[in-house]
Amino acid sequence: MNPNLNLWLIPLLPLAGAAMNGFLGKQSSRKAVTAVALIFSGAAFAMALLVALRFSSLTLPYHEFLAHWIRSGSFSADFAFYLDQLSLVMLLVVTGVGFLIHIYSVGYMWDDPSYYRFFSYLNLFMFFMLTLVLADNYLLMFIGWEGVGLASYLLIGFWFTKDSAASAGKKAFIVNRIGDFGFLIALFLLIKHFGSLNFAQVFGSVTPLGAETAGAGLLTAIGILLMVGACGKSAQIPLYIWLPDAMEGPTPVSALIHAATMVTAGVYMVSRSHVIFERAPIALTVVAIIGTLTAFFAATIGIAQTDIKKVLAYSTVSQLGYMFMACGVGAFSAGIFHLMTHAFFKGLLFLGAGSVIHAVGGEQDMRRMGGLKSFIPWTFLTMGIATLAIAGVPPLAGFWSKDEILWKAYQVSPVYWGIGVVTAFITSFYMFRLLYMTFFGDYRGAQVDAHGHGSPHESPRVMLVPLMILAALSLLGGLVGIGNRFENFLAPVFGSAEVAEAASHTTELLLMGVSVAVALLGWWCAYLLYCKRPELPQKIADSLGGFYQTVVHKYYIDELYAAVFVKPLIDGSTRILWQGVDRNVIDAAVNDAGDGARQVSDEVRHMQSGNIRSYAGWIAAGAAVVIAVMIWAGVR
Amino acid sequence: MVPLSYYLLLSGFLFACGVVGFLIKRNIITIFMSIELMLNGVNLSFVAFAAHWHALSGQVFVFFVMVVAAAEAAVGLAIIIAVYRTRETLNVDQVNLLKL
Numbered sequence: 001m002n003p004n005l006n007l008w009l010i011p012l013l014p015l016a017g018a019a020m021n022g023f024l025g026k027q028s029s030r031k032a033v034t035a036v037a038l039i040f041s042g043a044a045f046a047m048a049l050l051v052a053l054r055f056s057s058l059t060l061p062y063h064e065f066l067a068h069w070i071r072s073g074s075f076s077a078d079f080a081f082y083l084d085q086l087s088l089v090m091l092l093v094v095t096g097v098g099f100l101i102h103i104y105s106v107g108y109m110w111d112d113p114s115y116y117r118f119f120s121y122l123n124l125f126m127f128f129m130l131t132l133v134l135a136d137n138y139l140l141m142f143i144g145w146e147g148v149g150l151a152s153y154l155l156i157g158f159w160f161t162k163d164s165a166a167s168a169g170k171k172a173f174i175v176n177r178i179g180d181f182g183f184l185i186a187l188f189l190l191i192k193h194f195g196s197l198n199f200a201q202v203f204g205s206v207t208p209l210g211a212e213t214a215g216a217g218l219l220t221a222i223g224i225l226l227m228v229g230a231c232g233k234s235a236q237i238p239l240y241i242w243l244p245d246a247m248e249g250p251t252p253v254s255a256l257i258h259a260a261t262m263v264t265a266g267v268y269m270v271s272r273s274h275v276i277f278e279r280a281p282i283a284l285t286v287v288a289i290i291g292t293l294t295a296f297f298a299a300t301i302g303i304a305q306t307d308i309k310k311v312l313a314y315s316t317v318s319q320l321g322y323m324f325m326a327c328g329v330g331a332f333s334a335g336i337f338h339l340m341t342h343a344f345f346k347g348l349l350f351l352g353a354g355s356v357i358h359a360v361g362g363e364q365d366m367r368r369m370g371g372l373k374s375f376i377p378w379t380f381l382t383m384g385i386a387t388l389a390i391a392g393v394p395p396l397a398g399f400w401s402k403d404e405i406l407w408k409a410y411q412v413s414p415v416y417w418g419i420g421v422v423t424a425f426i427t428s429f430y431m432f433r434l435l436y437m438t439f440f441g442d443y444r445g446a447q448v449d450a451h452g453h454g455s456p457h458e459s460p461r462v463m464l465v466p467l468m469i470l471a472a473l474s475l476l477g478g479l480v481g482i483g484n485r486f487e488n489f490l491a492p493v494f495g496s497a498e499v500a501e502a503a504s505h506t507t508e509l510l511l512m513g514v515s516v517a518v519a520l521l522g523w524w525c526a527y528l529l530y531c532k533r534p535e536l537p538q539k540i541a542d543s544l545g546g547f548y549q550t551v552v553h554k555y556y557i558d559e560l561y562a563a564v565f566v567k568p569l570i571d572g573s574t575r576i577l578w579q580g581v582d583r584n585v586i587d588a589a590v591n592d593a594g595d596g597a598r599q600v601s602d603e604v605r606h607m608q609s610g611n612i613r614s615y616a617g618w619i620a621a622g623a624a625v626v627i628a629v630m631i632w633a634g635v636r
Numbered sequence: 637m638v639p640l641s642y643y644l645l646l647s648g649f650l651f652a653c654g655v656v657g658f659l660i661k662r663n664i665i666t667i668f669m670s671i672e673l674m675l676n677g678v679n680l681s682f683v684a685f686a687a688h689w690h691a692l693s694g695q696v697f698v699f700f701v702m703v704v705a706a707a708e709a710a711v712g713l714a715i716i717i718a719v720y721r722t723r724e725t726l727n728v729d730q731v732n733l734l735k736l
Contacts, residue, residue, distance in 0.1 A: 609732070610732030610733065611728070611729060611732055612667075612728040612729075612731065612732075613658075613659055613660075613662075613728060613729070616658050616659055616667075617659055620655055620658075620659065
């Protein structure tokens, strides 16, 4: 029998923090707001650690029932929590990285007038994210899923007086809704065919079904629809367009929500549903193809971006593509492994970028940075570690997880592996490009800006400590993957079928060598172009001409979507629905009814003379008519 | 025994007098009296029928009409006093503020 872990406290603690800061924060001092935000998110992390410490003594999966929610006939969905190795990993990543980013935000947001609102939203996000990863059924998961979308919307549009921030929030929300539509249909299909949304029940009834090898069937449909949902939340082709715009939010938000945790919800959901995907090979192939294409496509866009946060945003999209590639080739544990290491180094990269932006007084354009390594050495050091990690230089975290994915992908199809390796090269290139443009060469920004900001300066310690902790995790986090230890840890969830090694150990080492080589090659290219000969990139860009412009403009995808989906929708709404239906039918009906009534009244109102005797006359005439009718009726 | 039709003719005559008075008179009190005349014309036909058919319901109905007429007189006279106090006239043609 399992001890009672009181899992419900973990999501509810941040909710309490959000409520306190949201309702009382305006009147409280900054210190009080800080204390509430940190204590409640820290307590959630502490509880998660306690759970992890007692983990080995538990019988898994651990269920915790809190309250009835929906009971209708044989269908039921409860407030219940579910803990297994997968949720534990997510739990620790979300609370751990989340807590670090809370600490960092204290320094980053200190001067913001809406300080309390920021922390209220951030805690609210933690609540929904923890609900998502701890949910015992798809419906509760969907609550968390929608909730993190809401928190994301609120935080992207945090500076809502800025028009671009408000519309970026709107864009994120609407694009996510498109994905949610697929997710919802998948849930309806699950209810219709399995009568339940409970993980244990659904997977229990799916398990005996054979794989749909012959063609597309029910499971394939469910799998693909779930993937549509994941595409929205995790920014995959074709719904990735919201994530780069989401960088309008404060940088800690980009780190926590749009890099480390929320955007990985799709990967978590697909991994959680691995029982369904494993029996739907077509859906799995779709996942792999979407992941691979997104990884490559987003990486190429990342090359030409000049906004430091946009580079990181496309990098995030690309790395999420790797995770889906892993899921798509059935290596769910490799995907989750990369999710974890990515949370460390991408969180770190964003926080470092925040520190850089903070140092240069709000400038985000890398062309106006440079030479910062002597001004902000700690930021440089930690970001350097993160860059090495994401580029896949051993023995840092990114190397282990990315190599694991590429190795698994190679066993399924060398095509995935090939694209993955090319992407790894591009990743290494654009990340070192970012590093060189930001920290090396001469400082290209204004020395003293309008606010008298002065020369670039290092961030306060409250921001540097989280950077250092994350740097340590990026350095060492990958070591848990040595000797398949991480994979073995997750094996009870994903089954050991995927452990079967098809190719030899030599091949694995060879592929490992290739990925290290491309990482170093990317580094060398970036060094050559952006450090050794800084005039060269411009020449290359000029010689590429139109193609370069296409990449700079992100392949004109936003413009394409605007022309294909947004404009017809707006035009249709304007011309047909607004001017046609609304104005000419609905408004016209109401107005005509009003006008008609007025015209009739205009004639009839003369009866209301105010003269009592004329009223009496009308009554008498009316009575006479009634009598006449009655007599006539009686005679008949 | 007076035939029923006599009563009915008288009743109709009284009612018609009331209607005509109501329509042509300008003084509110006269109009009020015309209303009483109409009510009593109807009452007469009620009791005439009651006597003719030996049915009590007609007489009971007359009592109801008289009670309602008494209440109406009380309210109506109060209104007339109120009208006179504010408008200082009892001519209905000058009490026409409600017209559009």
